[in-house]
Amino acid sequence: MKVLLISNMYPSREFPSYGVFVQNTEQILLNNQFQVDRIVLQKKKTKLQKLFGYALHYTKIIWSGLTKKYDYIYVHYAAHNAAPLLLLKKLNSRVTIITNVHGSDVVPEVSSQEKFQPRVKQLLKESAKIITPSPYYMSLVKEKYEVKTPIYIFPSGGVNPDVFYPFLDRNEAFEMLKLDPNQKYIGCVSRIDVGKGWEYYLKAIAHLEEATPTFYKYLYIGSGKDEDAFHNLAEELGIKEKIIHFPLLPQTSLKYVYNAIDAFIFPTVREGESLGLVGLEAMACGTPVIGSKIGGLKDYIIEGKNGLFFQPGNEIELAEKLWFFMSSSEEYKQRLSRQAILTAHDYTINVISEKLPRIFND
Missing domain, CATH: 3.40.50.2000 (Glycogen Phosphorylase B;)
Known part of the structure; x- marks a missing residue:
């Protein structure tokens, strides 16, 4: 044909x-x-x-x-x-x-x-x-x-399993990204543009850190038209020291991000989020997704099984879900991780x- x-x-x-x-x-x-x-x-x-x-x-x-x-x-x-x-x-x-x-x-x-x-x-x-x-x-x-x-x-x-998979040794990810292996990380991968929800991610971090300072730092991987506004808001919220920003990375580098973080945040507010492939790529690396209950995310995130939901644009609820995840037992986090891998498997090439x-x- x-x-x-x-x-x-x-x-x-x-x-x-x-x-x-x-x-x-x-x-x-x-x-x-x-x-x-x-x-x-x-x-x-x-x-x-x-x-x-x-x-x-x-x-x-x-x-x-x-x-x-x-x-x-x-x-x-x-x-x-x-x-x-x-x-x-x-x-x-x-x-x-x-x-x-x-x-x-x-x-x-x-x-x-x-x-x-x-x-x-x-x-x-x-x-x-x-x-x-x-x-x-x-x-x-x-x-x-x-x-x-x-x-x-x-x-x-689909998800390329030759690129996205859980590392046996996470230190490889920390080394490639030049991150402290003794530090814990939460991350987000997205363009810094309208509708992507980057502002709610930053505001949720600010709410959480003000209420209960954590041992976590927060990665954001992406570039876009609103990049200046992103950095200005982080400074205004007083969380600049907590944010580690990388420019948009190729897929071969994103696997290190997904393996370095404990949870992936997907804060989109776009009704046109037709699938959300980055969330599935994160899951393929064993990383649970905390995502907006919107669009294609609703087709693969299962609350409490392979990830968590929050209402789109609700930074308070996102902060609550972040704290719930951070304070959960390692057994619970591992269970989410295993289910995330199983979910992503159905979407592999x-x-x-x-x-x-x-x-x-x-």
């Missing part, structure tokens, strides 16, 4: 984690003897680079769709790729599209993204099949667009690799 993979997110040498799940889906198809061509856009630094990048990206989509024959055109991210694909469909009605929707495709994060919604709806209607990352997101798509197109679930390329080819062959 010959497939044209289209995405406006794809890893590069400079940004190895950017759209890595798209690369994972490509590898799954290749491993199953699919022939895959790709038209992808890698991360650009300036607005001008982005403008020219999209112009070339759209031109390639239309040209390839008109001059080459594919069994399927498989697109990740409907919002930013809908325009050229809808035009291509008009010019060549025989093209068959499978659309894999994510995050802001269905739930725009900022008002400027609302303008894409009519095209998203039209693309989903024109698609032969729709792929969503989670049961939550499938329900959201059905409810919002009322499409008759068949909808399938495939968890965003090895387990889900048969699902994507089945969707194409169905």
